[in-house]
Amino acid sequence: QKEVEQNSGPLSVPEGAIASLNCTYSDRGSQSFFWYRQYSGKSPELIMSIYSNGDKEDGRFTAQLNKASQYVSLLIRDSQPSDSATYLCAAQVEYGNKLVFGAGTILRVKS
């Protein structure tokens, strides 16, 4: 059973701080990884995709991938109350056009 693990949280950070969200995956053959944000009652929306080891930055967001450790993270700099949501980590299963999602981490940014 291919799995993606996330700490369910909630992770509480003060406004302006860095939020660090972590994810591990079990399928060593996974090559594609995604972070989605989901507000309550809404659909998941893509924040970042990452395919190579290292860091990928987009505005206040940085995704980090370490395939040797099977670890993906998302850093949110200068956290805003509007960042409060559930963050879903997803990994491609080695064979097939399929993503496996983690259970999500609830982030709360306090003003």
Added chain:
Amino acid sequence: DTAVSQTPKYLVTQMGNDKSIKCEQNLGHDTMYWYKQDSKKFLKIMFSYNNKELIINETVPNRFSPKSPDKAHLNLHINSLELGDSAVYFCASSQPMTSGYQETQYFGPGTRLLVL
């Protein structure tokens, strides 16, 4: 300009009924998916179609039957609804994998199904 749309948004029905959910995407993608998100927010794939051909069929009861009339549409029919079917059902679409890499999936707004 809705990229992935679903109807209906809300569906309240009695146990034993049959219902359908429709999905349409205008992104020109070849691949479409159905996901189920339960009360614990766990998002799990049910089916995937690539250009009208079924490519992923997870362990889902036979009461669930997807149909893809063309690559822009993927519908989900559910027979004999049960209490445990209550969940949010999301449609998504993407381009097919390229060189072994999964393309980004774009989600519809979801259909909230409540079985009484």
